[in-house]
Amino acid sequence: MNHQSFIISPETGWILLAVLSALWIFLGVYWGKKAKNMDGFMLAGRNVGLAFGAATAMATWVTSNTTMLAPQFALQLGIWGMIAYSTASFGLFLFAPLANRIKALMPTGYTSGDFIRLRYGKFTWYVFLVISIFYGFTWLVSMGMAGGILMNAIAGIPYELGMTVILGVCVVYTLFGGLYAVIGTDFIQSLIILIGIVVVGVGVLTQVDFGHIYINVLDEKPMLLNALMPAAIMSVFNNLLFGLGEVFHSNVWWSRAFAMREKIGKKAYLLSGLFWFPVPIAAGFIALTSGSLGVNITSPDMVGPLVASHVLGQAGAVIVFAVFFCSLASSIDSLLAATSDLITEDIYRKMINPKAGEKLLRKVSAGIIIGLGVLAWAFCMPRIGTLATVLFFAGPMVGSTIWPIVTGLFWRKANAKGAMLGMILGSSIGLVAYFQLGWYTASLIGAAVSMVTVLVCTYLFPDDFEWNTLNESKSQE
Amino acid sequence: MVSKLSLALGIYCWAMSVVQAQEVEFVGESLQVAPSGYIQLDWSGEAEFFWLEQAKDSLFEETKVIYRGPDKASFVSGLLDGQYYYRVKANEGEWSNVLQVQVQHQSLNLALTLSGLGLLVFSLTSVVIIKGSRSTPSTS
Amino acid sequence: MNFSELFLSVLIGTSLLGITVTVIALVWLLIRDIKSKQLW
Numbered sequence: 001m002n003h004q005s006f007i008i009s010p011e012t013g014w015i016l017l018a019v020l021s022a023l024w025i026f027l028g029v030y031w032g033k034k035a036k037n038m039d040g041f042m043l044a045g046r047n048v049g050l051a052f053g054a055a056t057a058m059a060t061w062v063t064s065n066t067t068m069l070a071p072q073f074a075l076q077l078g079i080w081g082m083i084a085y086s087t088a089s090f091g092l093f094l095f096a097p098l099a100n101r102i103k104a105l106m107p108t109g110y111t112s113g114d115f116i117r118l119r120y121g122k123f124t125w126y127v128f129l130v131i132s133i134f135y136g137f138t139w140l141v142s143m144g145m146a147g148g149i150l151m152n153a154i155a156g157i158p159y160e161l162g163m164t165v166i167l168g169v170c171v172v173y174t175l176f177g178g179l180y181a182v183i184g185t186d187f188i189q190s191l192i193i194l195i196g197i198v199v200v201g202v203g204v205l206t207q208v209d210f211g212h213i214y215i216n217v218l219d220e221k222p223m224l225l226n227a228l229m230p231a232a233i234m235s236v237f238n239n240l241l242f243g244l245g246e247v248f249h250s251n252v253w254w255s256r257a258f259a260m261r262e263k264i265g266k267k268a269y270l271l272s273g274l275f276w277f278p279v280p281i282a283a284g285f286i287a288l289t290s291g292s293l294g295v296n297i298t299s300p301d302m303v304g305p306l307v308a309s310h311v312l313g314q315a316g317a318v319i320v321f322a323v324f325f326c327s328l329a330s331s332i333d334s335l336l337a338a339t340s341d342l343i344t345e346d347i348y349r350k351m352i353n354p355k356a357g358e359k360l361l362r363k364v365s366a367g368i369i370i371g372l373g374v375l376a377w378a379f380c381m382p383r384i385g386t387l388a389t390v391l392f393f394a395g396p397m398v399g400s401t402i403w404p405i406v407t408g409l410f411w412r413k414a415n416a417k418g419a420m421l422g423m424i425l426g427s428s429i430g431l432v433a434y435f436q437l438g439w440y441t442a443s444l445i446g447a448a449v450s451m452v453t454v455l456v457c458t459y460l461f462p463d464d465f466e467w468n469t470l471n472e473s474k475s476q477e
Numbered sequence: 478m479v480s481k482l483s484l485a486l487g488i489y490c491w492a493m494s495v496v497q498a499q500e501v502e503f504v505g506e507s508l509q510v511a512p513s514g515y516i517q518l519d520w521s522g523e524a525e526f527f528w529l530e531q532a533k534d535s536l537f538e539e540t541k542v543i544y545r546g547p548d549k550a551s552f553v554s555g556l557l558d559g560q561y562y563y564r565v566k567a568n569e570g571e572w573s574n575v576l577q578v579q580v581q582h583q584s585l586n587l588a589l590t591l592s593g594l595g596l597l598v599f600s601l602t603s604v605v606i607i608k609g610s611r612s613t614p615s616t617s
Numbered sequence: 618m619n620f621s622e623l624f625l626s627v628l629i630g631t632s633l634l635g636i637t638v639t640v641i642a643l644v645w646l647l648i649r650d651i652k653s654k655q656l657w
């Protein structure tokens with residue numbers, strides 16, 4: 001990548017980085033004052049309204065994977081690739097009814113792990129925690145790497161430094177502000193991301209006309225316009241199910257469901273899905289213009305930044321820089337908060353020290369946020385693999401959690417055997433598909449295998465679950 | 478013993494200099510398969526300016542310049558089924574080795590079957606959620 | 618079988634428009650939540 005000329009000077013890059021970092025840290029500390037107890041720190045007081053609720057769900061789902069990977073999808077898999085990416089919003093749509101259900105069943109719950117433990121018992125819970133933490137951590141690492149790569153490509157800031165600053169800033173403001181800071185900054189970050197994408201999209205269209213772009217793609221990359229491109233068709237449902245699995249199992253989304261005020265959850269998640277849907281299409285589209293703009297793509301994951309900065313020049317590159325910084329930060333902060341909640345609540349409080357008081361928990365949680373940041377940093381340093389491969393490795397695993405979660409929330413008969421076997425079989429057979437057929441089939445196969453397993457087990461060993469068990473405040477009384 | 482070693486070393490150095498003399502070369506195997514019609518081309522060599530060509534035949538009778546500039550990589554995508562040949566050179570230098578790319582998209586039947594499966598899983602999941610959220614009373 | 622130019626232009630146009638509407642909607646929701654003191 002060192003043979004690319006940088007889009008903005010390192011000085012401008014550093015200034016931008018400093019201004020944005022200072023803003024997030026200031027807001028984190030400011031909002032952090034609201035967090036007076038553990039409910040405040042972990043769940044923003046369980047009283048988040050619609051505006052913040054919808055914005056935070058959307059912003060978290062707009063990751064560097066949307067702003068970088070959606071263009072990559074478009075470049076590799078064409079129009080279907082773009083649409084395939086957008087189907088990830090179905091994860092948010094279908095989580096909407098779940099959010100209300102979760103809040104009603106578990107008014108005092110903290111994490112998705114709490115649910116699995118109460119619903120399916122210890123062993124399934126262990127399997128779930130392994131999947132969930134692996135996924136959260138992979139996502140975190142891929143985001144940190146993306147940060148370093150972007151800062152390097154756009155401003156010539158050395159990879160190691162850029163990555164360190166991004167991770168460091170997110171750790172600091174999450175540490176001070178907890179979920180309050182995460183949700184509040186998410187709102188501002190969503191606005192910056194959305195406005196930036198529109199500016200870039202409109203900017204591209206003012207430079208080349210649409211017919212020209214279309215004919216260029218038809219000439220140079222004909223398969224991208226083909227409605228029957230096999231790999232692209234396969235990726236549609238794979239991506240959809242990947243998204244479903246990600247949202248359903250991940251504590252990032254559960255903690256938001258717990259954090260939102262009663263009856264807000266459903267609306268907020270529906271809105272966020274609707275808000276998110278056009279983002280990958282608008283972001284992906286600019287990749288298709290690379291040919292007619294004469295931009296050489298040195299590596300597919302760089303197509304977004306390369307085209308955007310080519311079109312918008314200096315001033316525009318500043319916007320692009322801000323958009324990427326925000327999309328990274330809005331996901332990194334959520335992952336830090338949600339994963340540390342999962343480890344604090346599920347591993348520390350439930351397995352190691354059940355009698356821990358609020359003060360101690362808060363300290364443990366802070367330690368875990370720092371620890372996660374440092375560990376992710378260590379993994380990011382060597383800069384391995386392309387973004388997609390690293391993250392898609394988690395695809396079959398999260399795909400296999402869909403059915404255990406959904407049936408666990410709605411069916412009394414769903415049982416631990418089915419959930420555990422579903423996750424194990426789904427993950428392993430999905431991984432086989434990953435290597436045998438390609439990454440664009442892995443989540444799909446994982447989800448399908450897990451579904452069949454859950455259905456068979458529900459039929460063979462029906463449970464009769466008492467829903468009140470899920471409400472820990474009631475069962476302890 | 479020592480003379481044998483120095484001879485081997487001499488041959489090695491000579492071989493290395495020959496490799497370096499050939500200025501520009503593709504990185505990786507010279508025959509590659511691209512099952513989804515995209516491939517990343519990387520090349521080595523030191524120059525201010527490179528010239529990358531693509532052809533449908535190995536003799537490069539009908540060529541298309543796909544990149545001119547300072548980068549040492551180019552990502553090609555959207556290729557239809559078939560054979561593609563690439564070569565690259567620096568400024569006015571010699572052409573590099575030829576890279577052959579075989580594009581054969583996966584079977585459409587497999588793709589449609591998998592999509593059908595995906596649609597089934599997705600629909601059943603939606604049914605469970607929608608039915609569940611309607612019929613189950615809230616616990617309060 | 619190719620996607621048509623019209624389809625593509627409608628897809629992109631709607632997306633850009635949709636995102637613009639989202640920005641307006643988010644700001645409106647924020648103001649509404651602040652006014653009714655239901656922000657968090």
